[in-house]
Amino acid sequence: MIAIGIDIGGMSIKGAAVDSNGRVYETFSMPCEKGEPGEITIRKLAEIVKDYISTFGLEDKIVGIGIGCPGTLDVKNGVVEYSNNLGWNNLPIAALMNEVLSYPIRLTNDANAAALGEAKYGAGEEYNNIIMLTLGTGVGGGIIIDGKLYEGNLGKGGELGHTVVQVDGEQCTCGRKGCLEAYASATALIRETKKAMFNNEQSLMWNICPDIDMVGGKVSFEAAKQGDEAAIEVLNNYIKYLGEGILNYCNIFRPEAIVLSGGVANAGDYLFSRLNQYVRDRNYGYKMTPEVKILPAELGYDSGKIGAAALFFK
Numbered sequence: 001m002i003a004i005g006i007d008i009g010g011m012s013i014k015g016a017a018v019d020s021n022g023r024v025y026e027t028f029s030m031p032c033e034k035g036e037p038g039e040i041t042i043r044k045l046a047e048i049v050k051d052y053i054s055t056f057g058l059e060d061k062i063v064g065i066g067i068g069c070p071g072t073l074d075v076k077n078g079v080v081e082y083s084n085n086l087g088w089n090n091l092p093i094a095a096l097m098n099e100v101l102s103y104p105i106r107l108t109n110d111a112n113a114a115a116l117g118e119a120k121y122g123a124g125e126e127y128n129n130i131i132m133l134t135l136g137t138g139v140g141g142g143i144i145i146d147g148k149l150y151e152g153n154l155g156k157g158g159e160l161g162h163t164v165v166q167v168d169g170e171q172c173t174c175g176r177k178g179c180l181e182a183y184a185s186a187t188a189l190i191r192e193t194k195k196a197m198f199n200n201e202q203s204l205m206w207n208i209c210p211d212i213d214m215v216g217g218k219v220s221f222e223a224a225k226q227g228d229e230a231a232i233e234v235l236n237n238y239i240k241y242l243g244e245g246i247l248n249y250c251n252i253f254r255p256e257a258i259v260l261s262g263g264v265a266n267a268g269d270y271l272f273s274r275l276n277q278y279v280r281d282r283n284y285g286y287k288m289t290p291e292v293k294i295l296p297a298e299l300g301y302d303s304g305k306i307g308a309a310a311l312f313f314k
């Protein structure tokens, strides 16, 4: 079985044919022009997909087209209700695609698509119950229960980044305060790194990144590995909040694994050994219940495409 998987991002749209073994064929991509009406972007996309299918002679093999998209979606009708990143309002993606392509179209949240990809073909391949967190500009979430994506009523569930880990804490983009996103996103890590740098003029972090405006998610990790106290404190706090968020998901879902993706998840053993220890020590009934493994994602930028296509695979 082959499906087309499409991953819509703020800068570009990427897609590929994916088979039911998770194998990704040649990728196509197009820019997502800021300010261009969504109808025009999607009509261009439909033409690219049509050409792609005919170039590779896949007309009779494609079972459907899966699309992962950021924003608030009506997954039943294939409509993007609102996407802040893309500037799209009530955009009927499925209907527009079907003007040119007669295949079934399925739409899901971008974080859900990535979670399904990792669950079926990546870090979660061996497990049936998985929670995925994407640590980027925000914190995206995906829930896989018994091998299936759980999307909640009308596909609006799975907003794992907006569970509160600190009542009256840091302001979140969603309007509430103290959400996990406000502590565990790359944005939050960078904010705390900058604060620590301003308060510690001697910190190694200044050597690693002399220009405060260029500080990224890696600076604190690099300095902490060299023993820098200020960086270690930033990361201890980061791991504490991320760990508390993860503990909530462990205690609600008791998954076999929690998969982390996004730039921060590339931090390697420094992050994962501490995070696994933090969670292991605090799990509800930790001595009597099976361990929840916290793992880095494996599919990188392909996870969204693979997961979107996998909406059509059993």
Ligand SMILES: [Zn+2]
Pocket: 161, 162, 163, 172, 173, 174, 175, 176, 179, 181
């Ligand atoms: Zn929030």
